[in-house]
Amino acid sequence: MTGGLLPCPSCGAALPWTAWNAGGASACPSCRRPVEVIAFPALLRGPEESRPGEILLAADQASCFFHPGKAAALACEGCGRFLCSLCDLSLGDEHLCAACLEAGRGVAAGTRPAPGRTLWDGVALSLAVFPLALWFVTFATAPAAVYLGIRHWNDARRSPVPRTRLRNVLAILIGSAQLAGWAAALYTWLT
Amino acid sequence: MAEPSVGTRSPQRAYRRLPGRLWLTLAGGHSLWLGQDHLLSVHSLPFSEEYRRFDYREIQALLLRPTRRRAVYAAVLGGVALLLGLSALAASGPVAFVPAVPGVFVLLALAVNWLRGPSCACQVRTSVHTEDLRCLRRARPARKALALLRERVEATQGRLAREGLRERFGGEAAPAVARDLGPEPGA
Numbered sequence: 612m613t614g615g616l617l618p619c620p621s622c623g624a625a626l627p628w629t630a631w632n633a634g635g636a637s638a639c640p641s642c643r644r645p646v647e648v649i650a651f652p653a654l655l656r657g658p659e660e661s662r663p664g665e666i667l668l669a670a671d672q673a674s675c676f677f678h679p680g681k682a683a684a685l686a687c688e689g690c691g692r693f694l695c696s697l698c699d700l701s702l703g704d705e706h707l708c709a710a711c712l713e714a715g716r717g718v719a720a721g722t723r724p725a726p727g728r729t730l731w732d733g734v735a736l737s738l739a740v741f742p743l744a745l746w747f748v749t750f751a752t753a754p755a756a757v758y759l760g761i762r763h764w765n766d767a768r769r770s771p772v773p774r775t776r777l778r779n780v781l782a783i784l785i786g787s788a789q790l791a792g793w794a795a796a797l798y799t800w801l802t
Numbered sequence: 803m804a805e806p807s808v809g810t811r812s813p814q815r816a817y818r819r820l821p822g823r824l825w826l827t828l829a830g831g832h833s834l835w836l837g838q839d840h841l842l843s844v845h846s847l848p849f850s851e852e853y854r855r856f857d858y859r860e861i862q863a864l865l866l867r868p869t870r871r872r873a874v875y876a877a878v879l880g881g882v883a884l885l886l887g888l889s890a891l892a893a894s895g896p897v898a899f900v901p902a903v904p905g906v907f908v909l910l911a912l913a914v915n916w917l918r919g920p921s922c923a924c925q926v927r928t929s930v931h932t933e934d935l936r937c938l939r940r941a942r943p944a945r946k947a948l949a950l951l952r953e954r955v956e957a958t959q960g961r962l963a964r965e966g967l968r969e970r971f972g973g974e975a976a977p978a979v980a981r982d983l984g985p986e987p988g989a
Contacts, residue, residue, distance in 0.1 A: 617863055620865050620923070620925055620932075621867060627971075628968075628971040631962065632964055632967075636866075636867075645867060646867040648863055648864075648865055649863060649866075650862070651861055651862060651863060651956065651962055652961075652962050653861060653928075653929070654862040655970075656929075727851055728851050728853075729849060729850050730847075730849050730851060733848060734849050737848075771817050771837075771842055772835070772844050
């Protein structure tokens with residue numbers, strides 16, 4: 612039976628296998644709403660066998676840092692704490708605890724895909740443009756805009772989404788113009 | 803599943819953008835990218851990007867269903883256009899341009915909404931969760947995108963043939979054929 616393998620996105624009822632890869636939309640047997648399903652072999656693969664961790668049998672046996680009643684299987688490569696097989700999060704050849712994974716620690720942290728990225732070029736451009744509404748604020752924001760535009764010059768090329776350096780360029784130009792204006796104003800005031 | 807490092811091959815060239823992009827202005831936008839071994843969903847915000855990756859080996863199914871979004875937009879835009887049109891007719895002289903000009907833009911939006919074709923919702927399903935592909939909201943680009951994605955996933959996992967399904971599950975009643983979501987791309 613295919614029950615439960617693939618629920619209808621509208622009502623949650625199980626979609627029969629005859630609706631999978633049917634080449635067009637099929638009606639859900641429950642809500643009658645059309646849905647087109649493209650299914651892959653992973654759907655028929657069972658869930659991975661879980662590893663609950665071995666119970667600690669001897670008092671002098673090393674125990675898991677997070678589960679004192681379970682035997683330690685290995686040490687975290689980020690912090691060194693002992694982990695049971697339940698707490699072990701393996702990424703390729705690396706074994707980490709949940710805290711280290713969340714904190715981005717570990718040997719391979721530099722090559723691990725990042726969950727997100729701050730767009731510093733957008734921040735720099737905003738610092739250059741928006742404070743113009745309150746011009747006196749630009750005394751502080753203009754240097755910040757120029758600094759961020761230069762500091763994060765190469766960030767655009769590291770994004771998986773195509774991005775040019777246009778925001779960096781505009782932030783540096785506008786910020787520099789503001790700084791030049793302040794310099795001229797200060798020179799005029801002093802002389 | 804590491805991204806290519808800078809200096810060897812640009813991360814941007816490692817991904818191919820799929821058709822469909824949703825922009826919600828200040829709320830950000832959504833886009834989909836095909837990577838070497840995973841699908842990348844990008845949520846672009848004004849000052850940040852959030853990434854979600856779906857390994858091709860873990861994708862169980864892609865689902866596409868029609869929605870009433872196009873009809874709702876058409877009803878709303880049509881109502882607004884009607885109001886503006888009536889206001890323009892009721893007004894006289896240059897004052898008629900005040901509702902007429904926005905009315906033209908509303909009519910354009912109505913036409914664009916209709917020309918973009920049927921609306922839909924798409925999901926990608928893995929063993930642990932189901933994710934809405936928010937940038938695929940029109941059937942035509944959605945079909946193109948899903949076809950490209952299907953190629954990659956089947957290149958990794960292989961095809962799930964219906965003959966195999968019949969042997970494994972045979973005996974379940976076939977569902978009724980539903981109305982089509984719209985013309986296939988290229989038709």
